[in-house]
Amino acid sequence: MSPFTVTEANPLRDAADRRLPRIAGPSGLVIFGVTGDLSRKKLMPAVYDLANRGLLPPGFSLVGFARREWAHEDFAQEVHDAVKEHARTPFREEVWQQLIQGMRFVQGTFDDDDAFERLRGTIEELDKAQGTGGNFAFYLSVPPSSFPVVIQQLKKHGLADQTSSSWRRAVIEKPFGHNLESAEELNKVVHEVFAPDQVFRIDHYLGKETVQNILALRFANTMFEPIWNRSFVDHVQITMAEDIGIGGRAGYYDGIGAARDVIQNHLLQLMALTAMEEPASFDADALAAEKTKVLGAVRLPKDLGRDTVFGQYAAGWQGGEKAVGYLQEEGIDANSKTDTYAAIRLGIDNRRWAGVPFYLRTGKRLGRRVTEIAVVFQRAPHSPFDHTATEELGKNAIVIRVQPDEGVTVRFGSKVPGTSMEIRDVSMDFAYGESFTESSPEAYERLILDVLLGDSNLFPRTEEVELSWKILDPIEEYWDQHGRPAQYPAGTWGPVEADEMLERDGRSWRRP
Amino acid sequence: MKIDLTDTTSSKINKALVQGRRAIGTPAVGMVLTLVIVTDEENAYDALKAANDASHEHPSRTLVVIKRVSRSPRDRTQSRLDAEVRVGADAGSGETVVLRLYGEVSEHAQSVVLPLLLPDAPVVVWWPVNAPLDPANDPLGALAQRRVTDTYASEQPVRELSARADTYTPGDTDLSWTRITPWRSMLAAALDQVVCEVKAVEVEGEEFNPSCELLAMWLADRLDVPVKRSLSSGPGLTAVRMDTDCGPITLDRADGSLATLSIQGQPDRGVALKRRETAELIAEELRRLDPDDTYASALRFGVERLNSGLVSAVRGAEAAEAAVAKAVQAVALAEAAVARAEESPADQGEGSAAGEADAGGADARGADAGGAGEGSPAPAKGAAVGTPAEIAAKAAAASASAKETKAQEPVTKAAAK
Numbered sequence: 001m002s003p004f005t006v007t008e009a010n011p012l013r014d015a016a017d018r019r020l021p022r023i024a025g026p027s028g029l030v031i032f033g034v035t036g037d038l039s040r041k042k043l044m045p046a047v048y049d050l051a052n053r054g055l056l057p058p059g060f061s062l063v064g065f066a067r068r069e070w071a072h073e074d075f076a077q078e079v080h081d082a083v084k085e086h087a088r089t090p091f092r093e094e095v096w097q098q099l100i101q102g103m104r105f106v107q108g109t110f111d112d113d114d115a116f117e118r119l120r121g122t123i124e125e126l127d128k129a130q131g132t133g134g135n136f137a138f139y140l141s142v143p144p145s146s147f148p149v150v151i152q153q154l155k156k157h158g159l160a161d162q163t164s165s166s167w168r169r170a171v172i173e174k175p176f177g178h179n180l181e182s183a184e185e186l187n188k189v190v191h192e193v194f195a196p197d198q199v200f201r202i203d204h205y206l207g208k209e210t211v212q213n214i215l216a217l218r219f220a221n222t223m224f225e226p227i228w229n230r231s232f233v234d235h236v237q238i239t240m241a242e243d244i245g246i247g248g249r250a251g252y253y254d255g256i257g258a259a260r261d262v263i264q265n266h267l268l269q270l271m272a273l274t275a276m277e278e279p280a281s282f283d284a285d286a287l288a289a290e291k292t293k294v295l296g297a298v299r300l301p302k303d304l305g306r307d308t309v310f311g312q313y314a315a316g317w318q319g320g321e322k323a324v325g326y327l328q329e330e331g332i333d334a335n336s337k338t339d340t341y342a343a344i345r346l347g348i349d350n351r352r353w354a355g356v357p358f359y360l361r362t363g364k365r366l367g368r369r370v371t372e373i374a375v376v377f378q379r380a381p382h383s384p385f386d387h388t389a390t391e392e393l394g395k396n397a398i399v400i401r402v403q404p405d406e407g408v409t410v411r412f413g414s415k416v417p418g419t420s421m422e423i424r425d426v427s428m429d430f431a432y433g434e435s436f437t438e439s440s441p442e443a444y445e446r447l448i449l450d451v452l453l454g455d456s457n458l459f460p461r462t463e464e465v466e467l468s469w470k471i472l473d474p475i476e477e478y479w480d481q482h483g484r485p486a487q488y489p490a491g492t493w494g495p496v497e498a499d500e501m502l503e504r505d506g507r508s509w510r511r512p
Numbered sequence: 513m514k515i516d517l518t519d520t521t522s523s524k525i526n527k528a529l530v531q532g533r534r535a536i537g538t539p540a541v542g543m544v545l546t547l548v549i550v551t552d553e554e555n556a557y558d559a560l561k562a563a564n565d566a567s568h569e570h571p572s573r574t575l576v577v578i579k580r581v582s583r584s585p586r587d588r589t590q591s592r593l594d595a596e597v598r599v600g601a602d603a604g605s606g607e608t609v610v611l612r613l614y615g616e617v618s619e620h621a622q623s624v625v626l627p628l629l630l631p632d633a634p635v636v637v638w639w640p641v642n643a644p645l646d647p648a649n650d651p652l653g654a655l656a657q658r659r660v661t662d663t664y665a666s667e668q669p670v671r672e673l674s675a676r677a678d679t680y681t682p683g684d685t686d687l688s689w690t691r692i693t694p695w696r697s698m699l700a701a702a703l704d705q706v707v708c709e710v711k712a713v714e715v716e717g718e719e720f721n722p723s724c725e726l727l728a729m730w731l732a733d734r735l736d737v738p739v740k741r742s743l744s745s746g747p748g749l750t751a752v753r754m755d756t757d758c759g760p761i762t763l764d765r766a767d768g769s770l771a772t773l774s775i776q777g778q779p780d781r782g783v784a785l786k787r788r789e790t791a792e793l794i795a796e797e798l799r800r801l802d803p804d805d806t807y808a809s810a811l812r813f814g815v816e817r818l819n820s821g822l823v824s825a826v827r828g829a830e831a832a833e834a835a836v837a838k839a840v841q842a843v844a845l846a847e848a849a850v851a852r853a854e855e856s857p858a859d860q861g862e863g864s865a866a867g868e869a870d871a872g873g874a875d876a877r878g879a880d881a882g883g884a885g886e887g888s889p890a891p892a893k894g895a896a897v898g899t900p901a902e903i904a905a906k907a908a909a910a911s912a913s914a915k916e917t918k919a920q921e922p923v924t925k926a927a928a929k
Contacts (some may be wrong), residue, residue, distance in 0.1 A: 011710070011734050012700040017806040019693045019796070023701040051784065054694050057701055058773045058781040094769040095784040131705075131778040 021055055024452035027135040028061035028102065028126055030119070032110070032150055033142040034075075035066045038173070042204075043139065044079045045086040046444035051099050052089040053441075055449055059130040061102030063122055067109050075105035088442055102130045110142070110149045116157040123159070134166030137200075137451050143252070144175055148189045155193040162198070170194045171451055173202050174265050178256060179476065180469035187462050196462060200451045205266045205371075206458040207443030207450075210406040214273045214373070215282075217400070217408065224398065225278075227377070229352045234395060235505075236358045237374040238270050239512050240402075241366035243318060245490070246340070250331030259310070259342035259472060262362040266371075268295065268468045269460060270402070271358055274373055275348055284456040288464065295467040299347040304478040309486060309498045311341035313365035316489030323365055323490035339485050340364045343498045344475060345505075357505065361498065365490040370512045371402040385421060392424045397510075515597040522627035525595050525609055532599035532607070543606050545798065546630045548637045549576045550621070550652055558790070559640040560608065565791035567606045570798040573630050576610045577652065579618040591615035593624060622651040629655065634801045638794065641665045648681035658801050660794075662687040669722040670815055677811045682803035688722040689807050690793045694785050695727055695749060698763060702773055708756035713739045716753070718746030727752070728818050730810035741818050748787055 013020070029047065031039055050056050064075045079099075084091055104122050108115020126132050138159070140150055151170070154160045162168045170190060177183030190199055205211055218224055227233070240262055246253045253261070272291040279286040301307035314325040326332060326340050341363030348358065377396040393413040401407050408430040416422040450458055460468075479485075486495035493511065502508050513535060515528045547567075549559050556578050563574050582588040596610040609628060613621055629635055635656040637647070643661035644650040653659045663686055666672045676686060703710075713731045717724035724741060727749065732739040744750045747768040754761040759776025763783075771785040 010700060010703045011736075012696070012703050012731075014734070014806060017696075018800055019690075019804070019806070020697045020700055023697055023704075025701075026705055054697060054784070057705075058698070058783040059779070092784065092786060094786055097770055098782045098784045101782055129779050131775075131781060133705075 021053070022449070022453055023055055024057050024060070024449060025135065026057050026059060026131055026133040027137065027452050028063060028123070028130070028132045029137050029139060029448070029452070030063040030065060030123075031139045031141055032065045033140070033146075034064035034105075035068055035078075036141050038141050039064075040078075040082040041086050042442070042444045043141065043448070044082040045088065046442055046448050048079075048083040048087045048095070048099065049089050049442065049445050050449055052087075052092060052095045053445075056099075056452075058098075059102060059132060060099070061104065061126045061130050061132050062099065063119070063126070063136075064103075064105045065108065065115070065119060066105075067107070069107055070105050072103060072105050076100050076103045079103065088445075102126065102132075110146050110153060113153075113157070116153045116159065120157050120159055134163065135168075137169040137171055139171040141173060144177075144186075147172065147186060151189055151193050160193045167198065167454065168194070169198045169200060169451060169454070171200045171202060175256065175260065176201060176265070176465045177469065178260055180466060180473050183465055183469050187465070191462075197456065199462075200447075200456060200459045201461075201465065202447055203265050203269055203460050204443040204447065205402070206269060206460070207445075207447040208402060208406075209441075210400065210402045211270065211273065212458070213408075214270075214400060219278050228375070230354055230356050232377055233356050234376050234378045235356060235507060236271075236274060237376065237510055238267050238274070238358065238360045238372075239374070239510070240266060240362045240371040241369060241493075241512065242362075242364045243366060243369045243491075245313065245323060245365050246326070246329055246332075250329060254332055254336055254338050257310075257339040257342070258362050258364065259339055259344070259476065263342055263344065263360055264468045264472050265460070265465075267360045267362060268471065269464075270373055271346070271360065272464070274375070274400075275353055275358070277352070282457065284459075287457055288461050292461075292463050292467065294348060294350070295464060295471070297349045297353075298467075298471050299349045300471065300474055301345050301347070304475060305482060306504070307345040307501060308475055308478070309341075309343045309495060309501050310339035310479050311363070311486040311488050311495040311497070312336075312338070313340050313363070313490045314487040316365075316491050318365055318491035319368070325487075325490070326364075337480070337485060339479065341366075341485075341488060341494050341498070343494065343501060345501070346471070359502065359507075359509075361494065361509070363488075363494055367491065367493050367511075369404060372512050373400040373402065374398075374510050374512075375400075376507075376510075385423060389421045390423050392422070394425050399510075513598070513600050514602055517595040517597065519592050520595050521593065522624050525597060525611075525628060528595075528597040529599065529607060529609070532597055536600040543571045543573050543630055543633065545570060545572045545634045545636060545801070546628075547572045547574045547798070548625055548635065548652060548656065549574065550637060550639050551576065551578060551641060553578055553580065555640050556610070559638070560610070562790040562794050563638075564608070565789075566795040566798060569795045571605045572798070573606055573628070574608045575625055575628055576608070577621050577625065578610065578612045579621065580612055580614045582615055588615055591617035593617055620651075622655060625652060625655065634658070636660060636798060636801065638797075640790075645675055646679040647684055648679065656683070658683050658685065658797075660685055660687060660797050663722040664688050664691075669720050670725055673722050673725055673811065673815050677814065680808055680811060682805075682808070685797060685804050685807055686722075686726075686811075687790075687793050687797070689726050689804075689810075690796050691723045691788065692727045692730075692749070693796060694788070695752065695763070696730065698771070698773065698783055698785065699731070699752060699754075702754075702761055702763065702775060705778070706756070706758060706761070706775060708758040708761075710735050710737055710754050710756050712737050712755040714742055714751075714753040714755075715739060715749070716742045716744050716751040717749040719743050721746070721748060724749055725815050725818065726810055729813040729815065730806070732818065733810050733813040739818055 031043060033039060047056070047062055051060065062079070070078070080096070083096075104126065106115060106119045106122055108118065123136055127134055138154060140147060142150060160168050160170075170193075172190065177186045218228065272294050276290040276294040279290045312326045313323070315328065316323055326338070327334050327336060341361070343359065343361035346358045346360065347353070348356070375398045379395055383390055390413070394411070396413075397411040399409040399411070401409065410428045411425055412428070413423040414426040416424050447458060450456070486497045488495040493509065499509065513532055515532055517524055517528060547563055549556075549563060551559050556576055560574065560576055567574065592614040594612040594614075598608040598610070602608070611624055613624065617624065636658040637653050637656040638660040639647070640662060643666070644653065647653040647659040647661060661676065661684070663669045663672045663676065669688070676684065713728070713735065715724055715728040715731065728739045728741045731752075750766060751762065751764045760774070761776070762774045763771055764774070765771035765785050769784065769786045771783050772780050773783050774780045
């Protein structure tokens with residue numbers, strides 16, 4: 001028997017042994033802005049859920065960094081409360097005991113050199129006490145204006161330096177800039193300190209099971225892909241609607257708007273996954289290559305005034321509650337032109353999609369919270385049934401419901417029982433959401449694990465971010481110079497202008 | 513909602529399922545598999561509960577096949593099928609049909625189950641207890657892509673492991689194997705962290721726990737080094753010690769929930785290794801329905817090839833003592849069972865010979881439960897591994913002979929070590 005070296009080929013690992021989960025190697029996670037909402041509601045519970053599922057390495061460490069005057073115990077207590085309240089899996093004491101051993105808190109502000117020295121000390125102490133092996137991911141859950149200073153501090157104090165046997169990674173949240181120029185600026189700042197393959201941009205939509213299921217649906221089956229092209233598809237609608245207003249995020253939201261907040265990242269990513277060609281494999285490079293190709297082929301409408309709409313919610317009733325208009329929200333300038341609703345029509349210049357419009361829309365204070373991708377098919381070229389028989393028949397559609405009721409709906413015509421020939425739309429439903437997701441992981445769980453594993457499949461890359469801005473920038477500029485946002489009453493499906501925009505094309509929005 | 517059907521047929525059950533779905537307004541459901549649970553009345557409740565919990569992850573149609581024991585010759589000639597159809601909130605996220613088979617039809621359970629399988633969806637058969645010796649050739653097992661047994665619940669777990677290896681057919685799997693997934697993944701993670709060659713391994717755990725043997729066989733199979741199986745008082749697996757050329761690596765779990773991982777030159781770390789509920793095991797089992805080659809390979813390594821190294825004399829002696837103590841206890845329980853069976857044949861069996869045997873069997877199983885409570889389940893059980901009917905027939909004899917044979921066996925086993 002020849003001796004084997006374990007790291008190269010761990011004899012206990014076997015590709016055929018699919019019960020064994022992917023466990024991250026020795027590592028730790030440092031969260032900046034650990035007192036924020038995202039951290040409490042999503043990150044800490046996700047870390048616990050990962051530990052509970054046995055996916056974190058022994059000795060995994062969690063370091064919080066914030067201004068608050070906390071001792072390690074206060075921090076642990078905070079995490080404990082957050083986990084109890086928000087974790088998906090039941091609270092178990094022994095899992096908590098495992099986690100708490102590696103919990104540390106570092107107090108300080110982002111410009112405080114001493115604090116970053118203490119952070120370095122903490123990391124070195126954890127390497128000794130917990131065996132984290134120098135592998136740390138820095139999660140920047142901080143306002144965009146603080147990105148550069150934190151990144152620079154990490155560099156200055158040697159925290160971003162990886163050795164041959166350890167890694168340092170940066171995790172950043174949207175917004176990735178507010179236009180192409182600022183995105184390039186941000187990328188420059190980050191890449192100066194972290195290598196591009198060590199930077200993970202979180203788009204939590206991509207961590208959702210249903211979004212990953214788009215790839216399975218398209219490329220693991222034979223029945224969808226043959227009709228997934230201009231010969232059969234009439235148009236595609238991608239919708240992300242929220243029923244809430246801007247809440248307390250006035251400072252962040254005003255001046256950014258719905259298109260920058262949602263279309264630039266989530267919707268363009270969903271469009272790329274829906275429209276891209278089959279990747280050669282499912283590794284990160286092949287996926288990114290296909291997504292980049294399709295984003296690069298996006299064509300803007302010639303007349304931006306005709307084929308884009310931006311709007312603002314006005315006062316109204318939303319689901320039985322009275323809602324104030326955007327301009328009346330606290331902290332919003334009464335003359336603000338910020339869009340809370342955006343609808344755009346895009347084309348894709350390639351053989352598969354030429355001439356097929358992709359309608360993207362998003363908005364706040366719409367009818368209900370829903371995200372879906374609807375691929376709407378052409379009518380049958382010839383119908384043997386007379387006009388009255390098919391009067392109620394719409395176009396066939398495949399709808400991928402991303403949230404909240406995850407699943408896939410296929411809509412087609414069927415004969416209404418009775419003596420006369422009458423055909424009406426029916427839905428065939430794959431209830432992915434109702435049953436599977438009860439136990440399926442949260443997006444952040446998946447994404448944090450992928451960061452620790454260094455698996456960048458589900459993270460948009462620099463090129464994708466920059467291409468997305470190239471698509472959106474001309475639209476934003478046009479809106480800036482032409483007219484004011486159309487008003488729509490809160491709780492409706494957007495301004496009439498958006499309905500008219502589709503009517504001009506002889507189509508209509510789905511009511512999701 | 514629940515629909516009770518007495519003296520019914522599969523087609524009436526199918527009608528009731530459609531009717532039930534219509535009544536609750538969900539005519540189409542996205543069930544992904546049919547889970548057939550073959551069990552006896554006393555284990556049905558727990559098994560069904562676990563399956564319903566697991567159905568939240570895997571929406572399924574669950575068919576519970578309960579073979580009722582006939583008490584008299586007249587009962588045996590009459591056959592009857594009773595069914596309880598549950599849909600909606602009563603059935604997890606799916607549908608449940610509890611089938612009770614009386615008399616002759618209990619020998620032909622596959623004829624009842626076959627029409628009730630979901631079209632074109634995979635079938636999984638799970639025997640919580642009394643799994644057939646050759647699951648793939650069992651009439652019900654033959655319907656399934658995946659056959660789940662549980663050697664932990666059997667009379668002689670370690671011997672049954674060998675039997676499983678002999679009859680292994682792709683698609684077979686065992687919950688004793690499922691139980692050790694967290695251990696296996698933690699051990700693999702431990703070896704990810706070091707560049708060492710493993711020289712020898714010791715797996716320590718309670719006796720009559722086939723998971724320990726399976727883990728030991730998996731390690732031996734993958735690492736190709738001598739693996740020693742040693743005994744402790746549990747619960748379950750208690751430790752794995754790997755001897756490597758850069759020092760020992762130990763995963764130690766004394767209390768059944770929080771373990772400690774020690775690697776030479778690295779700080780000790782606590783890791784959660786909680787013993788899992790049956791529902792979690794079943795959910796894991798249903799996640800993949802393709803043959804588990806790793807299990808096959810570990811199983812076929814063979815129990816008898818373990819312990820080819822030397823066992824420490826002290827530990828062996830301790831184990832022997834413990835085994836003797838357990839055996840004595842078991843004999844006492846078995847005697848009590850026989851005594852009870854002799855006293856009260858009339859209650860249960862109308863005086864016929866079969867009836868007596870049956871009562872004896874039932875009580876002997878009652879004695880098992882008592883034994884389990886005191887931490888020594890296996891030695892008290894009868895020797896037979898077979899169908900409930902066989903057990904019933906043999907039980908009286910078995911419980912009587914248990915005094916001699918069972919008392920001796922653990923001793924000889926321990927002495928052999």
